Amino acid sequence: MNRLSLNQKTINSSTLPQAIDACVRAGIGSIGVWREPLQEVGVQRGAELIAQAGLRVSSLCRGGFFTGQDRAAVLDDNRRAIDEAAELSAGCLVLVVGGLPAGSRDLIAARATVADVLEELAPYAADRSVRLALEPMHPIYCADRGVVSTLGQALDLAEWFDPEVVGVVVDTFHVWWDPDLERQIERAAGRIASFQVCDWITPLPADTLLARGVMGDGHIDFPYIAGLVAKAGYTGDVEVEIFNADLWRQPADVVVPLIAERFAETCGY
C-alpha cells in the first residue's frame, strides 16, 4: 500500500481537492496529477494543497502531442507542463507523444518529429530538474495518440539523454502483449520514471479510450510484470490509472477502496 499512487483519471469526476482528500482518507501516500483539474485550482494552490496533505506527486499527466502541426505551440505547451511539474516536484512529466499529423500517413516522419521535439525540450526540463517520461502507447493508438508503440522504441529515443532527464513509462495496458517485454524492461533499468497498472479486458469496450479494466478483471499477469520492473531496480510509486466509463460513474468512495484492494491482491506490494 505504501507504494500505491492514485492517478486522478481513475476518479475522473473528482476535483483535485476531492482527489487529495480521497487519497488521505484511504491512506494512499501518492497521487498522479492531471493538468486540467490542476488548472482549475491553480498550480501554486494545487502544489500547496498536495504538500499540506503530505502526498507525493508520482507524475504529472501529461505533456506531449509532439506531432502537432504548430511546432511553436507544441513547445510552449510542453514548457508550461515542465514548469508545472517543477512546481509540484512531480516524479516525472508523462509524455504522450501524439499520433499521425492530420492527413499524413508518414509514420516514419511522425516518429522523427518526436525525436526532434524531445531534443528541443530536454535541456529545458534538465534546467528545472524535471524528468520527462516517454510513454509507449498500445499500437491501437498509433494513428491517433501515440506513434511510440513499444518500450523498445521509447528506449531507443530516451537513450540519447541522461536517464534523470528522459525516462520511460511502463504501463501494463500498453506493453503487456509485447513479446520482447522481458528484455526491454531489463534494458530500462535506471530509466523507469513511472510504473502504471490497469488491466486489459475483453471484449474491448466500444470506446477504445475508455477500455481499461481494474486489475484482476482482465488478462494481464501483474505479478509477472511487477516482478520484471522490480528486477530492473524500480522502487518508486506504482500508479493506478484507469480510464473506464463504468468506473467513472461510481463515486470515489467506492472506487478508491476497490482499487486499493485489487492493487494488494494483484500486484503483491
Place this chain on the structure above:
Amino acid sequence: MNRLSLNQKTINSSTLPQAIDACVRAGIGSIGVWREPLQEVGVQRGAELIAQAGLRVSSLCRGGFFTGQDRAAVLDDNRRAIDEAAELSAGCLVLVVGGLPAGSRDLIAARATVADVLEELAPYAADRSVRLALEPMHPIYCADRGVVSTLGQALDLAEWFDPEVVGVVVDTFHVWWDPDLERQIERAAGRIASFQVCDWITPLPADTLLARGVMGDGHIDFPYIAGLVAKAGYTGDVEVEIFNADLWRQPADVVVPLIAERFAETCGY
C-alpha cells in the same frame, strides 16, 4: 490487377459460387477461400468450381487456434484444414494462432504452446505440400485471438522450418504500426506466404473484429509497405481482406469494383 486476390470475407454474405462469379465478372484472377463457405458446397465441389473458373486460390483461411485446451481436437481440425488446402492447391493455409486459454494469464506458456503445435503439424503439411502461413495479429487481439503479435515473433517461430513449409502472412492491418517493420519484412524474404491489405481507420469501430477499412479510407501507407514486400522478393497474389460491417451490408456488385479501384490507386500494382 493481375495480382489482386479477393478474400471471401470482403463479401461476407456471398456463397463460394457467388464469390467465384464475382471474381470472374470483375476480372480478378485469384481468391482467398474461407473454410465455412467451402464446407457449404463441399471441398471437392468447391475445388472443381474454382478450377473451372480458372482462379488461383491465394490462401485458405484458416487454421490455427492452437492454444485451445483440447489438443487432440486442435490437431484434428488443423489436419483437416491442411487436407482442404491440399485439395484446393491453395497457396497457403493461414494460421490464426489463438489467444490466451480461458482463465489463463500466462502469455509465455500460450506462446510456447503455439510453437509445440506448429512442430506437430509441420510434417503433416510438408507431406501434402501445403505451406502453413503464421499470421501475426495486431496486439489488440493478443488476449482473445492471436498471441503472435509481431512479424518478428512470427519469424522467430517460422525459422525453425523450411520456408516452403512454414511461412508468414504480412497483413497491413496487423503490422503497419510496428517500428521494426522494415527490418522484419526484409528478414521475411523467401518466407512471405501471403500479403493481405486493408486499412486502419479511426475512430475504431465499436466491434474491433469488424474494424478494418477499405484501402485509402485510413492511415496506412500502402505504397510504403507494398514496396518493402516487393523488395523482399514477394511476387505473389495480394489479398484484399476486409472485415467491416458497413461494407458487408453492401452488395458484392458494389464492393468488388470499389475494392479493385482502391487496390489500383493505393497499392500501385
